[in-house]
Amino acid sequence: MTKDEARKQVCDAGMKLLNEGLVARTWGNVSVRIDDRLCAITPSGKAYEEMTPEDIVIMNYLTGEHEGDVKPSSEKGVHAGLYKTRKDINAIIHTHQVNASTIAAAHRVMPAVLDDMAQLIGPDVRIAKYALPSTGKLVRETLKAMKGRNACILANHGAVCAAPTMDDCFAVAQVLEKSCKVFIEAEFLGGAKELSKFDAVLMRQFYLRKYAKRK
DSSP: OOHHHHHHHHHHHHHHHHHTTSOOTTOSEEEEEOSSSEEEEOBTTOOGGGOOGGGSEEEETTTOOBSSSSOBOTTHHHHHHHHHHOTTOOEEEEEOOHHHHHHHHHTOOEEOOSHHHHHHTOSEEOEEOOOOTTSHHHHHHHHHHHTTOSEEEETTTEEEEEESSHHHHHHHHHHHHHHHHHHHHHGGGTOOOOOOHHHHHHHHHHHHHHHHHHO
Protein backbone atom coordinates (compact mmCIF):
# COMPACT_ATOMS: atom_id res chain seq x y z
CA MET A 1 0.00 0.00 0.00
CA THR A 2 1.32 3.47 -0.90
CA LYS A 3 1.16 6.44 1.45
CA ASP A 4 -1.48 8.12 -0.73
CA GLU A 5 -3.62 4.97 -0.78
CA ALA A 6 -3.33 4.69 3.00
CA ARG A 7 -4.25 8.37 3.50
CA LYS A 8 -7.38 7.98 1.37
CA GLN A 9 -8.39 4.76 3.12
CA VAL A 10 -8.10 6.35 6.57
CA CYS A 11 -9.93 9.51 5.45
CA ASP A 12 -12.77 7.46 3.96
CA ALA A 13 -12.93 5.34 7.11
CA GLY A 14 -13.30 8.47 9.25
CA MET A 15 -16.36 9.55 7.30
CA LYS A 16 -17.80 6.05 7.45
CA LEU A 17 -17.38 6.04 11.25
CA LEU A 18 -19.25 9.33 11.43
CA ASN A 19 -22.02 8.23 9.07
CA GLU A 20 -22.58 4.99 10.98
CA GLY A 21 -22.79 6.79 14.31
CA LEU A 22 -19.72 5.15 15.81
CA VAL A 23 -18.06 8.50 16.60
CA ALA A 24 -18.98 12.18 16.84
CA ARG A 25 -17.08 15.40 16.11
CA THR A 26 -13.34 14.77 16.60
CA TRP A 27 -13.62 11.80 18.98
CA GLY A 28 -12.19 8.43 18.09
CA ASN A 29 -9.38 7.69 15.65
CA VAL A 30 -8.43 5.42 12.75
CA SER A 31 -5.21 4.04 11.33
CA VAL A 32 -3.95 1.57 8.75
CA ARG A 33 -0.55 -0.14 8.54
CA ILE A 34 1.47 0.72 5.42
CA ASP A 35 4.50 -1.51 5.96
CA ASP A 36 6.79 -2.83 8.68
CA ARG A 37 7.38 0.63 10.17
CA LEU A 38 4.84 3.14 8.84
CA CYS A 39 1.13 3.67 9.34
CA ALA A 40 -1.38 6.35 8.32
CA ILE A 41 -3.42 7.79 11.19
CA THR A 42 -6.08 10.44 11.67
CA PRO A 43 -4.85 13.85 12.86
CA SER A 44 -5.45 15.33 16.29
CA GLY A 45 -8.45 17.62 16.74
CA LYS A 46 -9.78 17.56 13.16
CA ALA A 47 -13.50 17.00 12.52
CA TYR A 48 -14.16 14.03 10.26
CA GLU A 49 -16.43 15.97 7.91
CA GLU A 50 -13.63 18.49 7.32
CA MET A 51 -10.87 15.93 6.91
CA THR A 52 -9.09 15.42 3.58
CA PRO A 53 -6.47 12.80 2.65
CA GLU A 54 -3.82 15.53 2.98
CA ASP A 55 -4.70 15.84 6.68
CA ILE A 56 -3.91 12.19 7.41
CA VAL A 57 -0.58 11.78 9.16
CA ILE A 58 2.12 9.30 8.18
CA MET A 59 3.72 7.99 11.37
CA ASN A 60 6.61 5.66 12.12
CA TYR A 61 4.98 3.41 14.71
CA LEU A 62 8.37 2.06 15.83
CA THR A 63 9.75 5.48 16.81
CA GLY A 64 6.64 7.66 17.15
CA GLU A 65 8.02 10.18 14.65
CA HIS A 66 5.66 11.60 12.03
CA GLU A 67 5.87 13.44 8.73
CA GLY A 68 4.81 17.09 8.38
CA ASP A 69 3.49 19.66 10.84
CA VAL A 70 0.08 18.07 11.50
CA LYS A 71 0.07 16.11 14.75
CA PRO A 72 -1.22 12.50 14.77
CA SER A 73 -4.10 11.44 17.01
CA SER A 74 -3.42 11.80 20.71
CA GLU A 75 -4.00 8.04 21.03
CA LYS A 76 -1.17 7.27 18.63
CA GLY A 77 0.50 5.18 21.35
CA VAL A 78 -2.32 2.63 21.33
CA HIS A 79 -2.08 2.26 17.56
CA ALA A 80 1.72 2.01 17.64
CA GLY A 81 1.64 -0.54 20.45
CA LEU A 82 -0.79 -2.79 18.60
CA TYR A 83 1.13 -2.63 15.32
CA LYS A 84 4.38 -3.45 17.11
CA THR A 85 2.98 -6.45 18.99
CA ARG A 86 0.30 -7.83 16.65
CA LYS A 87 1.50 -8.82 13.17
CA ASP A 88 -2.04 -9.99 12.33
CA ILE A 89 -3.41 -6.45 12.67
CA ASN A 90 -3.31 -3.96 9.79
CA ALA A 91 -6.20 -1.64 10.67
CA ILE A 92 -7.32 -0.11 13.97
CA ILE A 93 -10.43 1.87 14.93
CA HIS A 94 -11.01 3.55 18.28
CA THR A 95 -14.69 4.41 18.72
CA HIS A 96 -17.08 5.91 21.25
CA GLN A 97 -20.03 3.84 20.04
CA VAL A 98 -23.04 4.02 22.35
CA ASN A 99 -23.66 0.44 23.46
CA ALA A 100 -19.97 -0.37 23.87
CA SER A 101 -19.65 2.82 25.92
CA THR A 102 -22.47 1.58 28.15
CA ILE A 103 -20.49 -1.60 28.82
CA ALA A 104 -17.44 0.60 29.42
CA ALA A 105 -19.33 2.53 32.09
CA ALA A 106 -20.45 -0.71 33.77
CA HIS A 107 -16.97 -2.32 33.66
CA ARG A 108 -18.60 -5.57 32.51
CA VAL A 109 -16.52 -8.19 30.76
CA MET A 110 -18.82 -9.27 27.94
CA PRO A 111 -19.01 -12.99 27.20
CA ALA A 112 -19.61 -14.36 23.71
CA VAL A 113 -23.38 -13.98 23.51
CA LEU A 114 -23.53 -14.32 19.70
CA ASP A 115 -21.65 -16.65 17.41
CA ASP A 116 -20.52 -13.85 15.07
CA MET A 117 -18.99 -12.11 18.07
CA ALA A 118 -17.02 -15.27 18.88
CA GLN A 119 -15.94 -15.54 15.25
CA LEU A 120 -14.75 -11.98 14.69
CA ILE A 121 -13.67 -10.87 18.16
CA GLY A 122 -12.91 -13.85 20.39
CA PRO A 123 -14.39 -15.77 23.32
CA ASP A 124 -15.14 -12.57 25.26
CA VAL A 125 -14.51 -8.82 25.27
CA ARG A 126 -12.27 -7.76 28.11
CA ILE A 127 -12.26 -4.43 29.94
CA ALA A 128 -9.03 -2.44 29.85
CA LYS A 129 -8.63 -0.87 33.29
CA TYR A 130 -9.26 2.85 33.37
CA ALA A 131 -6.32 5.05 32.44
CA LEU A 132 -6.12 8.69 31.46
CA PRO A 133 -6.14 9.28 27.68
CA SER A 134 -2.79 9.50 25.89
CA THR A 135 -0.85 7.79 28.69
CA GLY A 136 1.48 4.83 28.80
CA LYS A 137 -0.88 3.13 31.22
CA LEU A 138 -3.70 3.29 28.65
CA VAL A 139 -1.43 1.66 26.07
CA ARG A 140 -0.40 -1.11 28.48
CA GLU A 141 -3.94 -1.84 29.63
CA THR A 142 -5.25 -1.86 26.05
CA LEU A 143 -2.57 -4.28 24.84
CA LYS A 144 -3.32 -6.57 27.79
CA ALA A 145 -7.08 -6.55 27.13
CA MET A 146 -6.58 -7.09 23.38
CA LYS A 147 -4.40 -10.17 23.78
CA GLY A 148 -5.96 -12.92 21.68
CA ARG A 149 -8.89 -10.65 20.80
CA ASN A 150 -9.84 -8.25 18.00
CA ALA A 151 -11.61 -5.79 20.30
CA CYS A 152 -11.64 -4.55 23.85
CA ILE A 153 -13.61 -2.06 25.93
CA LEU A 154 -11.77 0.86 27.53
CA ALA A 155 -13.25 1.44 30.98
CA ASN A 156 -15.29 4.66 31.14
CA HIS A 157 -14.14 5.56 27.64
CA GLY A 158 -15.03 3.55 24.52
CA ALA A 159 -13.77 0.67 22.41
CA VAL A 160 -10.78 -0.40 20.34
CA CYS A 161 -11.28 -2.64 17.32
CA ALA A 162 -8.61 -4.19 15.11
CA ALA A 163 -8.39 -6.57 12.16
CA PRO A 164 -6.29 -7.59 9.16
CA THR A 165 -8.11 -5.12 6.84
CA MET A 166 -10.13 -1.93 7.23
CA ASP A 167 -13.29 -3.67 6.00
CA ASP A 168 -12.80 -6.39 8.60
CA CYS A 169 -12.14 -3.75 11.25
CA PHE A 170 -15.51 -2.12 10.53
CA ALA A 171 -17.13 -5.55 10.73
CA VAL A 172 -15.58 -6.00 14.18
CA ALA A 173 -16.88 -2.57 15.30
CA GLN A 174 -20.37 -3.34 13.99
CA VAL A 175 -20.52 -6.80 15.54
CA LEU A 176 -19.20 -5.40 18.81
CA GLU A 177 -21.94 -2.75 18.91
CA LYS A 178 -24.64 -5.32 18.06
CA SER A 179 -23.33 -7.74 20.68
CA CYS A 180 -23.20 -5.04 23.36
CA LYS A 181 -26.79 -4.03 22.57
CA VAL A 182 -27.98 -7.66 22.69
CA PHE A 183 -26.10 -8.26 25.96
CA ILE A 184 -27.59 -5.17 27.61
CA GLU A 185 -31.15 -5.98 26.52
CA ALA A 186 -30.84 -9.67 27.38
CA GLU A 187 -29.99 -8.68 30.95
CA PHE A 188 -33.57 -7.39 31.25
CA LEU A 189 -34.95 -10.73 30.03
CA GLY A 190 -33.45 -12.88 32.75
CA GLY A 191 -29.80 -12.52 31.85
CA ALA A 192 -27.68 -13.14 28.77
CA LYS A 193 -26.87 -16.80 28.06
CA GLU A 194 -23.33 -17.01 26.77
CA LEU A 195 -21.75 -19.58 24.48
CA SER A 196 -19.60 -22.10 26.29
CA LYS A 197 -15.87 -21.36 26.16
CA PHE A 198 -15.46 -24.50 24.07
CA ASP A 199 -18.05 -23.42 21.51
CA ALA A 200 -16.71 -19.85 21.44
CA VAL A 201 -13.20 -21.09 20.68
CA LEU A 202 -14.54 -23.48 18.03
CA MET A 203 -16.44 -20.64 16.34
CA ARG A 204 -13.30 -18.48 16.32
CA GLN A 205 -11.21 -21.29 14.82
CA PHE A 206 -13.89 -21.98 12.21
CA TYR A 207 -13.89 -18.32 11.18
CA LEU A 208 -10.08 -18.14 10.98
CA ARG A 209 -9.94 -21.27 8.80
CA LYS A 210 -12.65 -19.91 6.53
CA TYR A 211 -10.96 -16.50 6.35
CA ALA A 212 -7.60 -18.07 5.55
CA LYS A 213 -9.18 -19.94 2.63
CA ARG A 214 -10.72 -16.68 1.33
CA LYS A 215 -7.28 -15.14 1.31
